[in-house]
Amino acid sequence: xxxxxxxNPTKIYFGxxxxxxxxxxxxxxxxxxxxxxxxxxxxxxGIYNAAxxxxxxxxxxxxxxxxxxxNPRKEKVYQGIDIxxxxxxxxxxxxxxxxxxxxxxxxxxxxxxxxxxxxSFLVNQEDCYDAIPLASILTLAGTGSEMDAGGVxxxxxxxxxxxxxxxxxxxxxxxxxxxxxYSLPKEQLVYGSIDAISHILEVYFSKPDESNLSDDxxxxxxxxxxxxxxxxxxxxxxxxxxxxxxxxxxxxxxxLISLGKEGxxxxxxxxxxxxxxxxxxxxxxxxxxxxNYLMHVYKSAIPKFAKxxxxxxxxxxxxxxxxxxxxxxxxxLSNYFKQIGAPTTLGEVNIPSSEIQKIAKTxxxxxxxxxxxxxxxxxxxxxxxxxxxxxx
Amino acid sequence: xxxxxxxNPTKIYFGxxxxxxxxxxxxxxxxxxxxxxxxxxxxxxGIYNAAxxxxxxxxxxxxxxxxxxxNPRKEKVYQGIDIxxxxxxxxxxxxxxxxxxxxxxxxxxxxxxxxxxxxSFLVNQEDCYDAIPLASILTLAGTGSEMDAGGVxxxxxxxxxxxxxxxxxxxxxxxxxxxxxYSLPKEQLVYGSIDAISHILEVYFSKPDESNLSDDxxxxxxxxxxxxxxxxxxxxxxxxxxxxxxxxxxxxxxxLISLGKEGxxxxxxxxxxxxxxxxxxxxxxxxxxxxNYLMHVYKSAIPKFAKxxxxxxxxxxxxxxxxxxxxxxxxxLSNYFKQIGAPTTLGEVNIPSSEIQKIAKTxxxxxxxxxxxxxxxxxxxxxxxxxxxxxx
Numbered sequence: 001x002x003x004x005x006x007x008n009p010t011k012i013y014f015g016x017x018x019x020x021x022x023x024x025x026x027x028x029x030x031x032x033x034x035x036x037x038x039x040x041x042x043x044x045x046g047i048y049n050a051a052x053x054x055x056x057x058x059x060x061x062x063x064x065x066x067x068x069x070x071n072p073r074k075e076k077v078y079q080g081i082d083i084x085x086x087x088x089x090x091x092x093x094x095x096x097x098x099x100x101x102x103x104x105x106x107x108x109x110x111x112x113x114x115x116x117x118x119x120s121f122l123v124n125q126e127d128c129y130d131a132i133p134l135a136s137i138l139t140l141a142g143t144g145s146e147m148d149a150g151g152v153x154x155x156x157x158x159x160x161x162x163x164x165x166x167x168x169x170x171x172x173x174x175x176x177x178x179x180x181x182y183s184l185p186k187e188q189l190v191y192g193s194i195d196a197i198s199h200i201l202e203v204y205f206s207k208p209d210e211s212n213l214s215d216d217x218x219x220x221x222x223x224x225x226x227x228x229x230x231x232x233x234x235x236x237x238x239x240x241x242x243x244x245x246x247x248x249x250x251x252x253x254x255x256l257i258s259l260g261k262e263g264x265x266x267x268x269x270x271x272x273x274x275x276x277x278x279x280x281x282x283x284x285x286x287x288x289x290x291x292n293y294l295m296h297v298y299k300s301a302i303p304k305f306a307k308x309x310x311x312x313x314x315x316x317x318x319x320x321x322x323x324x325x326x327x328x329x330x331x332x333l334s335n336y337f338k339q340i341g342a343p344t345t346l347g348e349v350n351i352p353s354s355e356i357q358k359i360a361k362t363x364x365x366x367x368x369x370x371x372x373x374x375x376x377x378x379x380x381x382x383x384x385x386x387x388x389x390x391x392x
Numbered sequence: 393x394x395x396x397x398x399x400n401p402t403k404i405y406f407g408x409x410x411x412x413x414x415x416x417x418x419x420x421x422x423x424x425x426x427x428x429x430x431x432x433x434x435x436x437x438g439i440y441n442a443a444x445x446x447x448x449x450x451x452x453x454x455x456x457x458x459x460x461x462x463n464p465r466k467e468k469v470y471q472g473i474d475i476x477x478x479x480x481x482x483x484x485x486x487x488x489x490x491x492x493x494x495x496x497x498x499x500x501x502x503x504x505x506x507x508x509x510x511x512s513f514l515v516n517q518e519d520c521y522d523a524i525p526l527a528s529i530l531t532l533a534g535t536g537s538e539m540d541a542g543g544v545x546x547x548x549x550x551x552x553x554x555x556x557x558x559x560x561x562x563x564x565x566x567x568x569x570x571x572x573x574y575s576l577p578k579e580q581l582v583y584g585s586i587d588a589i590s591h592i593l594e595v596y597f598s599k600p601d602e603s604n605l606s607d608d609x610x611x612x613x614x615x616x617x618x619x620x621x622x623x624x625x626x627x628x629x630x631x632x633x634x635x636x637x638x639x640x641x642x643x644x645x646x647x648l649i650s651l652g653k654e655g656x657x658x659x660x661x662x663x664x665x666x667x668x669x670x671x672x673x674x675x676x677x678x679x680x681x682x683x684n685y686l687m688h689v690y691k692s693a694i695p696k697f698a699k700x701x702x703x704x705x706x707x708x709x710x711x712x713x714x715x716x717x718x719x720x721x722x723x724x725l726s727n728y729f730k731q732i733g734a735p736t737t738l739g740e741v742n743i744p745s746s747e748i749q750k751i752a753k754t755x756x757x758x759x760x761x762x763x764x765x766x767x768x769x770x771x772x773x774x775x776x777x778x779x780x781x782x783x784x
Contacts (some may be wrong), residue, residue, distance in 0.1 A: 001406070001407070001632070002407065003406060003407025003409070004406050004407065005403070005405055005406070006398070006404040006406065007401070007402070007403035007404065008406075009399070009401050011397070011398070011399035012396075012397065012398040013397055014393070014396045014398065015394065015396065015652075016393070016395065018395060021397075069719075072735065132540070175562075209635070210632055211616075211619070211620075211632065211634070212616075212636060213616045213636050213639050213640055213643070216612040216613075216615065216616045217609055217612050219612065220608040220611065220612040221609075222605075223608065224608045225601075227603070227604075229502050233661040240603065240604070243393040244603070244604060247393060247652075248605055251605070256648070259406070259639070260406070260407075260639075302560055306447075339508060362483065
């Protein structure tokens with residue numbers, strides 16, 4: 001294994017009814033709390049009332065920021081920073097999925113500096129020196145923001161969707177109740193799961209390729225996720241499936257499986273460009289881009305891709321050579337995304353092929369783990385491949 | 393998955409040369425440091441000098457406690473507590489394997505209370521309110537003490553070997569350099585690995601049995617461990633094998649694979665009784681006891697044991713029924729321990745069968761996950777089974 005440094009301090013309360021720990025945790029933080037959430041579904045399913053009741057029991061003064069939507073925008077972060085600065089907010093409680101938690105992380109960091117959060121953190125990637133402590137109540141499995149130190153914010157005026165991470169942005173605690181995900185539409189179950197699958201693959205298909213424990217753990221999580229997603233798609237309220245899916249999504253990006261690995265993240269970069277222009281669901285963009293990205297780079301690591309095909313999709317046909325199995329594994333991945341109801345072509349999310357050049361120009365051309373020197377042409381080629389469903 | 397609460401704050405510096413992080417970490421702690429270690433092997437392989445040099449660069453006043461041996465004794469803990477109280481020690485740096493780290497944890501806790509550490513923590517299992525912060529430099533993979541909050545101490549006068557754990561006892565940081573394990577005798581490589589295997593099995597073979605991510609991760613770690621132990625036994629200095637083994641041992645007991653599981657730990661309890669009387673290596677005792685314990689309880693969970701046989705040892709013969717495969721898996725485990733050079737019978741570690749009743753009486757008869765009501769007769773039966781090598 002390559003060298004690594006690892007520390008993840010987030011405390012996880014996992015399981016049905018685990019919101020019962022909220023009052024005790026709130027008793028450890030300051031009196032003024034900002035409650036952040038999305039479009040209001042938490043008011044329908046009772047989670048809002050449960051949170052408000054715990055905040056009241058813990059004698060907190062509560063400020064609210066609602067309406068944080070998927071692909072959260074920088075304007076929403078400014079709004080939150082303003083509330084925090086005006087009211088000397090001590091603590092942020094994010095209730096929702098990754099969008100709400102991500103947005104809250106940048107409110108937390110932005111409220112403790114005079115610098116402009118967008119320019120300083122997301123554009124310039126400057127260091128963060130202080131942040132309001134935050135916690136989360138997770139209602140949607142996928143992004144893993146509940147146990148990681150990063151987040152993504154969009155600037156739709158300039159068609160930018162950027163990532164930033166810092167150890168000060170780990171949630172102090174996160175409450176993960178799988179029953180909270182029962183009421184989500186099927187689409188969100190699928191897209192959240194694809195996001196988690198993509199997180200696993202970004203790391204798994206990065207160097208080094210040698211036998212290592214991180215890759216073995218990645219395969220175990222990926223197989224469990226696929227197995228339990230199949231169950232949850234048939235029975236939305238299957239607790240065992242939902243609890244496994246929720247914990248798979250968290251472990252996919254809490255640092256564990258990237259230890260000793262370089263990471264890649266080029267598929268995420270390309271998807272961020274797509275959704276910065278078209279505001280499509282992140283999981284939909286990944287379902288389109290990730291298999292095509294892998295098909296673009298697999299030749300640098302054929303044995304690893306053949307191993308993936310065999311261990312994840314059971315492709316070990318002796319009629320295929322190693323490269324054939326490598327390709328078949330990538331196609332199986334794309335077919336799997338299609339089978340569970342995700343789009344696998346740009347046309348399905350109404351992105352015309354005439355826009356490819358414009359989109360490609362905004363993608364960060366950093367090095368990828370397998371294809372060290374990535375050019376604008378490479379990005380364009382991957383997007384052109386994404387016009388039609390991947391076939392051998 | 394069952395409900396769980398999880399937090400593990402230890403910072404890990406992993407890989408060759410990672411001791412280079414020591415000075416920076418020491419700069420964050422107080423000026424008076426107790427350095428703890430074992431029989432002096434760290435003076436031969438250069439690790440002692442490297443630690444002393446970092447302590448000097450960080451301008452620390454260093455006190456030393458050496459001679460902490462396997463199955464660390466309570467007398468050694470009292471000695472360390474005395475040094476800490478007399479000199480107002482601010483920080484403890486443990487350099488060694490699990491014995492040194494375990495002993496240091498109880499020095500850390502005992503130095504911050506007027507209570508007797510042995511009676512209060514290990515016998516009465518009382519709460520710990522304060523502890524001197526500690527860190528470790530690991531030289532032997534196996535116990536996992538470098539990233540967990542517990543430890544085991546022996547009282548040989550009264551033939552007791554007891555465990556205690558508390559979140560205050562997590563190391564602040566641990567330095568894991570796989571190259572430090574090159575110089576160990578083969579026996580310690582084998583026994584450390586068996587300890588880690590046993591940690592995995594104590595949790596894997598506990599309820600619930602339903603498909604869950606923790607068990608999938610446990611299988612992944614176990615398979616990686618067996619694969620890499622085979623390599624390391626052939627080539628002691630294989631870095632890839634050694635690094636995987638080291639990280640496997642840490643993850644086997646850092647909390648990850650026990651999330652949502654009950655845990656069992658009866659094999660460890662029986663082994664502790666054996667080594668409290670006979671001071672045998674922990675890994676040797678586990679190699680003898682654990683398969684016999686599993687053979688005693690497998691009937692309550694035949695499908696799980698058959699799954700283990702198939703996924704770990706590839707036993708899926710259609711000539712065996714499910715129970716036959718379950719039994720074959722346990723026998724394969726015992727044969728594996730024998731094959732890698734561990735004892736699998738009491739006679740091999742010079743424990744006469746005439747002592748079984750005496751030893752059995754000291755074992756904690758708490759509930760086990762599968763065989764809820766465990767009696768003295770059960771323990772005796774397992775120890776009687778341990779006279780001969782396990783056979784079908």
